[in-house]
Amino acid sequence: MKIYTKTGDKGQTSLIYGSRVAKNDLRVEAYGTCDEANSVIGVSLSFLDAVTFEGKEAFVESLQRVQTELFHVGAELATPQDKKVTWELKDQHISMLETELDKWEEALPPLRQFILPSGHPTGAQLHVARTIVRRAERIAVGIDGVNPLVLSYLNRLSDYLFVAARYVNLQLQKPETPLQIK
Template sequence: MKIYTRTGDRGETSLAYGKRVPKNSLRVEGYGTVDEANSAIGVIMAALPNEEWTQPLVLELKQIQTKLFHIGSELATPADKTVHWPAKEEDVQFLETAIDWKDQQLTPLQQFILPGGHLAAAYTHLARTIVRRAERCATSVAMEEPLNPIVVRYLNRLSDYLFVLARYINQQIGVAEPVLHQE
């Protein structure tokens, strides 16, 4: 089987179940941005040091990557078709539990922090901003046609998770968080 099909050479692509849409449609923009976020999470894992404390993070991030794949599939499925792996409340709860645990390990925020610090933390901030864009795309889809509301909630919570994760990574590695300097 060849990797290229030539079916998209005229600016169209297929959603799940074969419906053809322009490549700049809201759904395609949504699942494409989710895919970009998923790739950025892979970069985070590659940048993490190979230490004992990172192993649970890698397992969490792999679970998140799987859920992002499912959310991409949900965005790629026309509103009148069956979604095979819908986002569920328990997916949001998984993120909230992870956020709460990490947040308890962190010193309270005293000022605005800037993206950066250790390379893995900087990549985590980059992934966070991509997830925010994916959330905006999913919101646009939901405004135009039916979409599982948990998709938007999950992406919203995922960006929160990534913010806390970046702080946690910097703290665990012992790298100071860059802070906003008041001028």
């Protein structure tokens, strides 16, 4: 099977169940932005190949689970309002983010000022992923009939990625860069 179909050559694509929409449709923008965040998380994980720290395996597994969930969030966003997907977000997906976020946050020093995205390449890329997830959330808000859990998940995921960036920087002994107000 060839990867190209030529069906999108005139600016349209198919949602799940086959309905055709413009490639700049909000649904396409939202799931494409989730895909972008997913790719950046993958890049961030690639930087961990050469390092070790206590809890690395669980950290990687957590981020890979998030990558899978983001793929499913994209599928929900790519499904027309009058149709159902076979896999839907549930409250437990958000709870899992919160549990891990809280666990990592316990190890971190409290924030007393804003920090700049920086540190180890893994941490810096997780900050990039966080901003992309925020964009996906802003786009998804404009979609009629979007599963409210998608919005909650994206909101919580950006917090999770912020804390994950701080956590990996701490584990790899890369200090945070405070915002300098002059």
